[in-house]
Amino acid sequence: MYGGVANNQFDESTYGKRTHITQWDLIQYKKKAAAPSAEEYDARYIMPLSNFKKKVEYTNPIRKYNEMIGSTSSGISFLVLTEPEDICKDGGLVKKILKPGDDKYQHVDDYVLVKYEARLDDGTLVKKSDDYGVEFTLNDGHFCPALSIAIKTMKIGEKVILTVKPQYGFGDKGKPAHHDEGSVPPNATLQIILEFEGEGDDCPNEGALVKLKLIGKLQDGTVFFKKGYSDGDEVELFEFKTDEEQVIDGLDRAVLTMKKDEVALLTIAPEYAFGSSESQQELAVVPPNSTVYYEVELVSFVKAKEVSDMNTEEKIEAALEKRQEGVALVYAAEYARASKRFQKALKFIKYDTSFPDEDKEIVGLRFSCNLGNASCLMELKDYERSNKYLKDLNLKRIDTKTLAAKRRLASRRKLSKNCPGMCI
Known part of the structure; x- marks a missing residue:
């Protein structure tokens, strides 16, 4: 047997019909029978020939076949179907x-x-x-x-x-x-x-601008939100950016899994909706601890540019924008949301070869985002994660509870200095 074909059965007509041809088949076939013409090979088959070329001196028909082969510089040859x-x-x-x-x-x-x-x-x-x-x-x-x-x-x-x-x-x-x-x-x-x-998968990514038809209802059927539906010609769709905390968490997550023109019915538990607080919506009040129901149609979306596709200037600009959002949220004492903004900023300027080590702007931006995030996590009493970001600043491990207390004391002293009559 040679390559799965008996010696006395190895004729040109049989071989020409095969769709899988190994290097060993070609070597043995050359010895036992006349080589098939180039037209008899299955043109759809892609075959590596680098080792075979080294071992066997081609007869003219094989050379004719080899002329149909396009080679890459890595040594792998491919059968080309058409003229370049x-x-x-x-x-x-x-x-x-x-x-x-x-x-x-x-x-x-x-x-x-x-x-x-x-x-x-x-x-x-x-x-x-x-x-x-x-x-x-x-x-x-x-x-x-x-x-x-x-x-x-x-x-x-x-x-x-x-x-x-x-x-x-x-x-x-x-x-x-x-x-x-x-x-x-x-x-x-x-x-x-x-x-x-x-x-590609027609789903929004993080940061995508989405436009929806949206109806929100309570368990008793009360409609508390409706947008994108109108009897007239003008229809104002509901739009927001994903992963920007512009809508409740459950709706945000669900939209990231939807495709264009898909309609979904969502049941969202309180922890992913409005939580334990009452929320005044467009058409009605959502009571505390309410399960809410949405009918969502994803009309269109524009994906945000992936970090891997950004150039250096775009990464810096995006990081600066997220850092500024984080700073604004710190002033509003929204520490959990601010922490997320600082983390997003850091995603754009992680350590990689596209940023020169001596670039002071990048070093300073990275430092401020790590420090801002660590400060937010301390306010949230998440001391373990706070220390992680302090490590990224190349600072030694510290007692973050003590540091938080010192920061509060310094803030009170500053306030006392501005208001001499105040007791601290």
Whole structure:
């Protein structure tokens, strides 16, 4: 037996119909029979041939087959189905199809889901998406301009290899290394294997602007809130930003799981609604400890830009905005909400290679957010977590209960100084 086929049964017609061909099959088949023509191979099969090339000297038919193969610089060869396509007609972005797609895609500015692997010409890995893939909009783009441009020419399910010249990659400046991403030298050509999975999950992310049709009811059927429904032509939808505490927690969480045009009926317990306090709403009062019911239709949403897709300036701007929100909430004695704002600010400016170590603005911003969050947690008597953020400031462990007492005493002394007649 050679590769699962008996010697006396290994004829060209039988072999040409096989869909799975191993390197060992090819070696033995070359010895036992004349090599099949290139047309007899299954064009959909993608086969690594690097080891086989080293071991076997090709006969002419095999060389003919090899001419149909497109190779990456990493040594893996792929069967190319069509002639290379010069997408931009300037030689800067060339596409070769490895696997054809099935469904047409209407290229509107929705989220698309792709998998990709980008390498330099010498085979060095620059970036690879995870097993799920990456979502982004064509207008916003991702990684480099070539991805959005190429996807507009692809069908869902299509897999291609792109040769990307600098003008559609990272230009004459290149790209520094970042976390698990490799660097790209100036004027470098990239080889990108790109697979178009289809549309992304149409769910809002944290910070997305959502627009809803919304009806809120009590258990007895009393409507306390209604928006997005009207007998006239003008309908004012209810809108808010997710994960910004602009609505009750239960509604916020539920919307993050919904897709566009989905209608959901929500039953929200008091701890995720208005809690133990009475709440005056648009059409009625919600009594303390009330379970509430919502009918929600997600009409539209605009996703917030992911941190991984932001440049340095955008990260700093977002962090400054969240820090200012946190400071305002501290003045209002809303320490729990302020702590969340400081934590969000820190997400934008975590330690990574995109921020120079000597950048005083980043160091100062990171320090103030850690200190602000630690102060809020002390006010909330969460001393263990407070110490964690103090550690991030490279400060030694301290007795935070004592520190909180000292802060209160200092505040009283300041007040006493301003008001001499006051007793502390």
